[in-house]
Amino acid sequence: MSMNTQGRPTDVGEAETSYRPKTFTGNRGLDMEEPLIFEFGHFDTMGVDLDEPEDFAPELGSHARAAELELPGLAEPEAMRHYVRLSRNNYAIDSGLYPLGSCTMKHNPRLNEKMARLPGFGDIHPLQPLSTVQGAVELIDDLARWLMVSTGTSAVAMSPKAGAHGELCGMMAIKAAHKAADRNPTMVLVPESAHGTNPATAALLGYKVVSIDAKDDGTVDLASVKATIAEHAGNVAAIMLTNPNTCGLFEREIIEIADAVHAADAYFYCDGANFNAIVGKARPGDLGVDAMHINLHKTFSTPHGGGGPGSGPVVLSERLAPFAPLPFIRKTDDGPVLVETEADTIEGEQPFGRMTAFHGQMGMFVRALAYMMSHGSDGLKQASEDAVLNANYVRVGLQDLMSLPFGERPCMHEVLFDDSFLKDTGVTTLDFAKAMIDEGYHPMTMYFPLVVHGAMLIEPTESESRAALDLFIATMRDLVMSAQRKETDRFSGAPYLAPRRRLDETTAARKPVLKWTPPAPAEVTPAAAE
Numbered sequence: 001m002s003m004n005t006q007g008r009p010t011d012v013g014e015a016e017t018s019y020r021p022k023t024f025t026g027n028r029g030l031d032m033e034e035p036l037i038f039e040f041g042h043f044d045t046m047g048v049d050l051d052e053p054e055d056f057a058p059e060l061g062s063h064a065r066a067a068e069l070e071l072p073g074l075a076e077p078e079a080m081r082h083y084v085r086l087s088r089n090n091y092a093i094d095s096g097l098y099p100l101g102s103c104t105m106k107h108n109p110r111l112n113e114k115m116a117r118l119p120g121f122g123d124i125h126p127l128q129p130l131s132t133v134q135g136a137v138e139l140i141d142d143l144a145r146w147l148m149v150s151t152g153t154s155a156v157a158m159s160p161k162a163g164a165h166g167e168l169c170g171m172m173a174i175k176a177a178h179k180a181a182d183r184n185p186t187m188v189l190v191p192e193s194a195h196g197t198n199p200a201t202a203a204l205l206g207y208k209v210v211s212i213d214a215k216d217d218g219t220v221d222l223a224s225v226k227a228t229i230a231e232h233a234g235n236v237a238a239i240m241l242t243n244p245n246t247c248g249l250f251e252r253e254i255i256e257i258a259d260a261v262h263a264a265d266a267y268f269y270c271d272g273a274n275f276n277a278i279v280g281k282a283r284p285g286d287l288g289v290d291a292m293h294i295n296l297h298k299t300f301s302t303p304h305g306g307g308g309p310g311s312g313p314v315v316l317s318e319r320l321a322p323f324a325p326l327p328f329i330r331k332t333d334d335g336p337v338l339v340e341t342e343a344d345t346i347e348g349e350q351p352f353g354r355m356t357a358f359h360g361q362m363g364m365f366v367r368a369l370a371y372m373m374s375h376g377s378d379g380l381k382q383a384s385e386d387a388v389l390n391a392n393y394v395r396v397g398l399q400d401l402m403s404l405p406f407g408e409r410p411c412m413h414e415v416l417f418d419d420s421f422l423k424d425t426g427v428t429t430l431d432f433a434k435a436m437i438d439e440g441y442h443p444m445t446m447y448f449p450l451v452v453h454g455a456m457l458i459e460p461t462e463s464e465s466r467a468a469l470d471l472f473i474a475t476m477r478d479l480v481m482s483a484q485r486k487e488t489d490r491f492s493g494a495p496y497l498a499p500r501r502r503l504d505e506t507t508a509a510r511k512p513v514l515k516w517t518p519p520a521p522a523e524v525t526p527a528a529a530e
């Protein structure tokens with residue numbers, strides 16, 4: 001296998017020959033091989049022509065830079081191409097179906113982008129005088145109202161910057177509420193099927209995580225919840241539960257679970273990442289939820305970005321509302337007032353502190369509200385119905401060939417398969433997912449939730465047309481039949497057609513190489529290169 005100077009493979013190995021020729025440039029057709037900017041930029045190149053400064057005497061004294069900065073420079077067209085080529089290596093919801101379960105990879109309407117770029121929203125600064133940003137404050141308040149109405153709750157903390165950050169915020173409010181009541185429970189109940197951020201959040205706050213079993217049908221075991229609460233009487237702070245759960249199933253006993261938790265003076269934290277399945281259909285507040293984060297970047301179509309910025313506002317029940325973090329907006333007869341410090345609070349307001357320096361992700365607030373207003377409440381409800389319909393369409397299209405761990409019954413907005421259909425084929429869940437890449441699909445979520453062996457969680461979202469779903473189903477069927485015919489080559493070395501082959505993800509995670517080091521001079525002389 002040939003490597004570039006960074007040790008990255010530039011060909012796709014032996015199996016490639018049957019697919020595509022090796023090329024002189026390392027490019028594959030219009031799929032360009034792109035080096036790091038450090039590999040081809042020059043310290044003395046600049047994208048702009050500036051005259052040498054005359055008689056310039058910096059006033060930095062001993063702090064003045066003594067050596068070259070050594071940043072690689074590119075001419076403007078080179079810089080343009082570099083970033084465009086890199087962007088083409090990115091798979092995105094704008095390039096194709098992105099069935100990543102639990103992530104709600106839905107279309108991000110361009111209208112939202114247009115609104116977020118309006119100068120009155122896009123160009124403001126969080127330290128600007130309040131009198132100059134009244135519109136922005138009102139927008140935050142409007143969005144808060146949409147969130148409270150759709151969830152049936154009394155308050156909302158807008159500042160958390162992701163779902164996991166929202167979990168932390170909600171659990172800190174719960175901790176503050178216990179403290180205010182002179183209680184100090186030490187345990188948090190978390191079902192087996194929970195997202196990893198749930199136990200991590202509880203542990204971060206010093207709680208002991210107690211795992212709750214799932215029943216054979218994939219839902220949380222109410223008897224196990226009750227027994228665990230009884231066993232640790234008075235010592236349970238909260239339950240953290242996802243509904244619909246991570247198996248794509250609605251927790252039918254949720255009200256009984258909430259009642260059992262409340263009877264023990266504990267709180268019900270709901271992981272709201274799957275809210276897309278129930279918007280306009282069920283209000284978490286009516287189900288007994290005390291706190292729930294909403295991933296605006298999932299349910300309300302704001303972009304997920306490359307790890308951020310997300311936005312995870314947390315809705316709170318009446319019991320938790322007083323503990324909402326700073327800053328928050330207080331309703332008065334004279335309009336909304338922004339409360340930014342402890343000193344500004346009044347009787348009944350006991351914020352536990354603050355989660356972020358300022359007010360949260362303003363750009364995401366604008367996008368989410370634009371999405372809500374352009375859909376209207378009826379449109380939001382229809383989006384949820386279509387998301388559930390699409391997931392069931394995929395389920396029915398595949399269930400005769402792929403295995404459903406909990407039987408052929410309706411799912412919510414995502415469908416969970418396990419790997420028993422791959423038994424004795426020699427193909428693993430990972431191989432199967434990698435072969436999907438060759439077919440032009442981002443794989444589904446794999447190996448999550450942990451309650452199912454070889455989990456494959458597919459969430460098509462409401463964005464996909466019937467034609468797109470039909471092609472996806474046909475592709476999946478072709479792959480399954482190929483695996484069952486034991487055409488293992490198609491899987492074991494996949495992806496063959498991606499810019500990169502299968503990576504050593506374990507080493508990448510354990511020994512990440514985060515810094516570029518220039519190759520030793522000997523390696524770049526023409527003689528050595530031959």
Ligand SMILES: *Cc1c(COP(=O)(O)O)cnc(C)c1O
Pocket residue numbers: 102103162163164165195197242246271273274295310312
């Ligand atoms: C996405 C997700 C989270 C975490 O949300 P982030 O915004 O990624 O921090 C938590 N729980 C579930 C079930 C999720 O799908």
